[in-house]
Amino acid sequence: MCREIPGDMQGSGGGVSMRILLIMDPGIPVPPILYGGHERLVSLFAEEYQKLGHEVTLLAGPESHCSGKTVTFGTNDLGRSKQVRFKEARFVWKYLRKNRDNFDLIHNFGRLVYLLPILNSPVKKIMTYGRPVATGGIKIVNSLPNRNLIFTACSDNCVATGNIKGHWETVYNAIDFSQYTLNYKVGTAAPLMFLGRLDRIKGAHTAIDAAKATNNQLVIAGNVSHTEEDQAYFKTVIEPQIDGTQIKYVGPLNDAEKNMQLGQAQALLFPIEWDEPFGMVMIEAMACGTPVIAFRRGSVPEVVENGITGFIVDDAAGLQQKIAEIDTIDRFLCRKTAMERFNAEVIAHNYLQLFNK
Structure with missing residues (x-):
């Protein structure tokens, strides 16, 4: 069940070197090939911590890797059974009991239950959430003896879903801006873009309506989940409107394709119908x-700076109005502003400073 892969443990950067363990659930490898928001973040921070001179160990699903040391476990199957998930938790418990004194910081992006054996140990622990928080586990953990445990979530909005007990901090998500190319200028005929999972709550149908109302081309990219409801939404609402000319669907994108498609767009449309905890695609576009x-x-x-990195609107009419004003946004300033807030180096530093507050 476990495979250990040696890696380059030499890093660079100033300050005291720490031994850091990053944990992610199996299901999707770290880094992911296509879909996998949290898996992408874990990979990003593993590499950034390593660059800063820390010794990094990654504990994640099969086919995962990083520049430090990687320990793999479990099964890459998002539909795996509760029994399999319990076996995975037992593996992590055993690993932490054996190795907890080998780390200065344990940064967990996986299940909260993984931390049970070390809750009251002196090692510093960060539990990071990227989606609405189930508060039952938070109550249980905080009813037990614990120390040096900080909970983080990717926005104030997300923190508010779990901040019932314990020490909570907001630390935004990040990307590596060096992997994205600034396109200073696009033409008036450049397309709009929608990028995201094609569920109703993501609002692709609203993006299509806006493109048609403003006589713009729209490129839609993203995966269709396998649930019956989402399949029906795509087949009955989205697919009939894809004509290959004004409304194009290009499927899921890898990193190079994402960079190309986002860079040539006038704007990214993000007409969500739910309280998105963060929305990585927004900073990828920026x-x-x-x-x-x-x-x-x-x-x-929290993510969009109105009039600088885009526009915040309240309804479909507002969306259409701001499409007409999109050329008032300075694309250079858009990237610069977002990079100052969301670049991986900035956010990694924010995580590492949590225990200095």
């Missing part, structure tokens, strides 16, 4: 200089 027009839900007011 990294290309592409402004975001988004509904005022969830983390959007």
